[in-house]
Amino acid sequence: MTDRVREFLRSHRHEGPCLVVDLEEVRQNYLAFERALPDSRIFYAMKANPAPEILSALAALGSCFDCASVVEIGAALAAGATPERISYGNTIKKERDIATAHRLGVGLFAVDCIEEVEKVARAAPGARVFCRILCDGAGADWPLSRKFGCTPEHAPEVLEHAHRLGLVAAGISFHVGSQQRNTEAWDAAIAGASAIFRTMAERGIRLTLVNLGGGFPARYRGDEPAAVRYGQSIRESILRHFGNRPPETIIEPGRGMVGSAGVLKTEVVLISKKDPSEDTRWVYLDIGKFGGLAETMDEAIRYPIRSERDGEAAGPCVVAGPTCDSADVLYEKTPYLLPLSLEIGDMLLFEGTGAYTTTYASVGFNGFAPLKSLVI
Numbered sequence: 001m002t003d004r005v006r007e008f009l010r011s012h013r014h015e016g017p018c019l020v021v022d023l024e025e026v027r028q029n030y031l032a033f034e035r036a037l038p039d040s041r042i043f044y045a046m047k048a049n050p051a052p053e054i055l056s057a058l059a060a061l062g063s064c065f066d067c068a069s070v071v072e073i074g075a076a077l078a079a080g081a082t083p084e085r086i087s088y089g090n091t092i093k094k095e096r097d098i099a100t101a102h103r104l105g106v107g108l109f110a111v112d113c114i115e116e117v118e119k120v121a122r123a124a125p126g127a128r129v130f131c132r133i134l135c136d137g138a139g140a141d142w143p144l145s146r147k148f149g150c151t152p153e154h155a156p157e158v159l160e161h162a163h164r165l166g167l168v169a170a171g172i173s174f175h176v177g178s179q180q181r182n183t184e185a186w187d188a189a190i191a192g193a194s195a196i197f198r199t200m201a202e203r204g205i206r207l208t209l210v211n212l213g214g215g216f217p218a219r220y221r222g223d224e225p226a227a228v229r230y231g232q233s234i235r236e237s238i239l240r241h242f243g244n245r246p247p248e249t250i251i252e253p254g255r256g257m258v259g260s261a262g263v264l265k266t267e268v269v270l271i272s273k274k275d276p277s278e279d280t281r282w283v284y285l286d287i288g289k290f291g292g293l294a295e296t297m298d299e300a301i302r303y304p305i306r307s308e309r310d311g312e313a314a315g316p317c318v319v320a321g322p323t324c325d326s327a328d329v330l331y332e333k334t335p336y337l338l339p340l341s342l343e344i345g346d347m348l349l350f351e352g353t354g355a356y357t358t359t360y361a362s363v364g365f366n367g368f369a370p371l372k373s374l375v376i
Contacts (some may be wrong), residue, residue, distance in 0.1 A: 001308070001314045001351050005263045007351070008376050017266045018372040021049070021163060021354050024058050027110070029227075030061050033253055036231030040244070042228075043087050045214050045254030047063075048355040053375040054258060054273035055079035062293055066252045070097045073106060083107065087211075088254065089173075091116060091148050098123035103282070110173060111210075112150045116159050121165035128170040129162050130211055131155045133192060139185050140177025140215065142300050149174065152192045156199045161224040163205050171209030171247060172196055178255060179301065180215035183225050183233040187241075194241040207247070210238075214252040218259020220352045227256065250268040255355040262354025264292065268346045269322055280316045280335055285348065288321010288328040292357035293350070296330040304351040309339035317342075323366045 002022045009020065033042055044058050045067040046103035050072060055065070067073045068090040076086050083105025090099070091112040098109065102124035104143060104232045109124060113115050120129055133152045137143030150158060159169040172193040176185040190210065197207045213235060217224040238246050270284040295301040305319070316335035321328035338348075361371040 001094075001263050001349065004172030004376060005089065007273065008374075009265060010021050012373065012374075014265065014374070016369065016372065017050035017264065017285075017291060017354060018374055019262050019264050019292070019357055021051065021262045021373065021375045023053060023260065023261070023375055026054055026258055026354075027057060027061065028056060029253075029257050029260065030063060032227045033251065033257070035142070036145070036227040037251055038211065039235075040249040040251050043089070043211075043250050043252045045089075045252045046076065047219055047359060048254030049258045050075055050260070051358070051373055051375050052079060055081075058257075059085075060358060061347055062113065064250070066254075067106075069276075070100050073101055073257045075180045077104065082183075087250070088158045088335075089211075093119065094172050095123045102127065107214060108170070110156070111158060111162065112148060112285070117158060117162045117165065120286060121162070121167055124166070125166055128168040128209075129159075129337060130164075130171045130173045131158045131169075132173045132175075132211075133189070135174045135176050135189050135194075137175075137177030137180075139180055139182030141217075142246060143177045144175055152196060155196050156203070157198075160203060161201060169200065169207060170206050171207045171211065173213060175213035176215040178215060179217045179220075181217060181224060183229050184237075185215065186230075186234050187237040190237045197247070208227070210247045210249050212249055212251045213353060214254050214256070216251075216253045216256030217304065218352050219250075220259075220301065220356060243280055257355075259352050259355040260351070262357065264353040264357060265352040266348050266350065268342060268344050268348060271342060271344060280318060281338075282320060283317045283338060283342065284320050285330075285366075286322050287371065288323055288330060289370055290323050290328060290362045290365045291321060292353075292361040293321070293327060294360035299331055299333055302334075305336055306349040306351060307339055307340065307342060307346060309346070312339045312341050314338055315340050322368065325366075350352065 043064040064085040065076040134149040314337040
């Protein structure tokens with residue numbers, strides 16, 4: 001938690017749960033990525049947190065934007081980004097949305113199959129495309145599924161088809177998994193990209209771009225490697241696999257850009273036990289999975305939880321949300337240790353919640369209002 005957020009929470013009492021984001025922390029994270037990978041363009045993954053204040057601050061710093069929809073493209077343009085600083089990075093797009101993006105000037109699109117290539121060719125003739133390949137996500141707290149990407153073996157066919165249809169076959173993209181703690185996780189994918197570059201060169205098509213994706217972690221436990229260590233590992237891997245002819249590279253930080261900038265304030269609604277003889281208490285909050293904490297699913301992301309009673313004797317607690325849905329339990333497999341003196345009405349703070357909270361919040365499940373966002 002930054003000093004600015006701490007002071008804001010001390011001086012402002014907001015009714016109901018809210019997310020407070022420190023814009024200066026976002027700026028510092030951007031500069032850290034610039035220093036770590038100075039030869040890569042930064043495309044902020046807007047899905048992490050599309051607050052207009054964040055987009056405007058990043059646009060002013062020169063950031064590019066990875067967008068997943070026409071709405072996100074519009075928001076990036078409204079924040080001051082020019083079309084050449086936007087990538088339509090979703091591999092699943094309606095043809096009419098591709099056409100709209102093309103009319104707005106966007107010229108870089110993600111694909112992962114022949115069918116998507118054909119849509120782009122019809123709706124955005126002459127555009128640049130990169131083909132996303134599958135990655136196993138080993139070492140990530142939030143591994144990605146097989147929903148996005150094709151096998152590396154199939155990628156040359158996709159790119160060659162794009163070339164034949166008049167598109168610019170630009171290169172390869174991949175994602176090593178969200179909250180990736182292994183700084184070496186990019187190496188195998190970069191090696192795979194290099195092999196595809198060679199295959200395409202043999203077919204007379206010169207690729208130029210490697211989209212290194214996201215995966216850069218936010219600080220949750222405090223032992224996450226710094227951006228500079230990822231940068232060093234990635235640069236060494238590119239040199240190892242591409243030699244003295246490195247490709248154009250871009251990165252798509254989302255969680256790593258905004259996660260550490262946010263603190264979510266919540267209130268204790270109820271503390272109870274299922275049986276008086278049990279040691280474990282159930283602590284129910286005024287926010288849960290449906291209010292913005294969806295990434296607690298399977299307890300994949302374990303946010304630090306702070307209280308004004310920290311330092312006092314603590315005991316195990318199951319942490320749950322307020323809704324009438326049995327899935328709305330945040331942490332049960334591994335209970336949290338919270339102060340024994342904790343009382344109904346106390347405030348709890350979830351740190352590291354700047355990413356994937358407001359965007360995951362429901363619009364009003366059970367009548368609970370969407371998560372309020374305050375950017376300072």
